[in-house]
Amino acid sequence: MSKENYNAYEHAQAQFNSVADKIGLDETTCELLRQPIREYHFTIPVKMDDGSTKVFKAFRIQHNDARGPAKGGIRFHPNETVDTIRALSMWMTWKCAVVDIPLGGGKGGVICDPRTMSEREQEQLCRGYIRQLAKNIGPNIDVPAPDVMTNAKHMLWMLDEYETIVGGRYPGVITGKPVGMGGSLGRTEATGFGVVFVLREALKALDIDITKTTASIQGFGNVAQYAALLYTQLGGKVIAISCWDNNDKTAYTFKNADGLDIEKLRSITDSFGTVDKDKAKEMGCEILPGDAWIEQEVDILIPAALENQIKADNVHKISEKVKVLAEAANGPTTPEADEVIKERGIFVIPDFLANAGGVTCSYFEQVQCNMNYFWEKEEVMQKLDTKMTAAFKAVYDLHKEQDLYMRDAAYVISINRVAEAVKKRGWV
Ligand code: GLU
Secondary structure, three states, rough: OOOOOOOOHHHHHHHHHHHHHHOOOOOOOOOOOOOOOOEEEEEEEOOOOOEEEEEEEEEEEEEEEEOOOEEEEEEEEEEHHHHHHHHHHHHHHHHHHOOOOOOOOOEEEEEHHHHHHOOOHHHHHHHHHHHHHHOEEEEOOOEEOOOOOOOOHHHHHHHHHHHHHHHHHHHHHHHOOOOOOEEEEOOOHHHHHHHHHHHHHHHHHHHOOOOOHHEEOOOOOOHHHHHHHHHOOOEEEEEEEEEOOOOOOOOEEOOOOOOOOOHHHHHEEEEOOOHHHHHHHHOOEEEHHHHHHOOEEEEEEEEEEOOEEEEEOOOOEEEEEOOOEEOOOOEOOOOHHHHHHHHHOOOEEEEHHOOOHHHHHHHHHHHHHHHHOOOOHHHHHHHHHHHHHHHHHHHHHHHOOOOOHHHHHHHHHHHHHHHHHHHHHHOO
């Protein structure tokens, strides 16, 4: 979703290069890990409701599968680019490694706008995606999942198409399926809840009482909504959220200095995360420009939308009060903005650690599918909490021991794990 000169792939590679350099990783391993191992670029023709046929451009990119099958979501977005998918596939590799689950990194995307497509058109697009890719994915090859603007319904259409092609039942080929159809309880909540599990640990480590904190969140899609819900349940106060308004084609920030009622706000939000402005006003929300979320005087900022949101030109708007940046989105902070955040001493929970709850629960979904035995929600959530807490502690301890920036500490752990896997396999 490149805007201006931003390129997510260059962003991901710059982060990798800097840490690979710090840990003295050999050049061959660097070369292997600096780019995806495999890429699939294809087109999907879809018969539209008006009788025309539209051709969509799509990708699936596998960055690395040394630690296990490639894993990662499929995004539907009009501004999708191949370089964004490359970056996201790389971040998936580090994400699975930091929570220490036996999966690699992959990502997919289709250049499309599901907000303007009928159910039938979306179903055809999902089925077309799998038809082009069925040979190159599989429970032991590459396992897709939901991401930006894709959901459980899309995953089930994709599963059905895969099973029709391959002949048999293969629930482990895709995660984020509906509960009762091979999905795991808690998967919908997992990414947002995972963000708050690590945020809770960060606040404990920083000796900050969560009940005395306030937060501002960018985005009000699946991840943001569940993060906001759990954070408020733990006693925090969300005073602002911003979201894209698909009718006005612009973003707004919804603010209530006394704290937003998240459940109520969710009830006036559509399935793509657009909040109804009139109803929000009735709820007592102040409506501000989309970028106002970043300048709120809060303790915690949670970017939970897209990449490239905190940049050189707005990072200075972050209030002096902000102590923690919990990156719920993938790649929200550009390298230039990251330097400023580092200098200011804001505590960062880096994206691939903060938002690893989704893929961790996807892994649990695979395990449950393999056993054909599904756990109670409490068990899923407890296992998710254990995994996220352990990953946070490992990163935090390294950050303390070696005086490393939190993002670098997370990268050191992940890169070392993946490098070890490629070396042990004899790939380099
Ligand atoms: N799309 C999510 C992510 O970026 C989840 C991926 C998955 O469950 O495989 O982490």
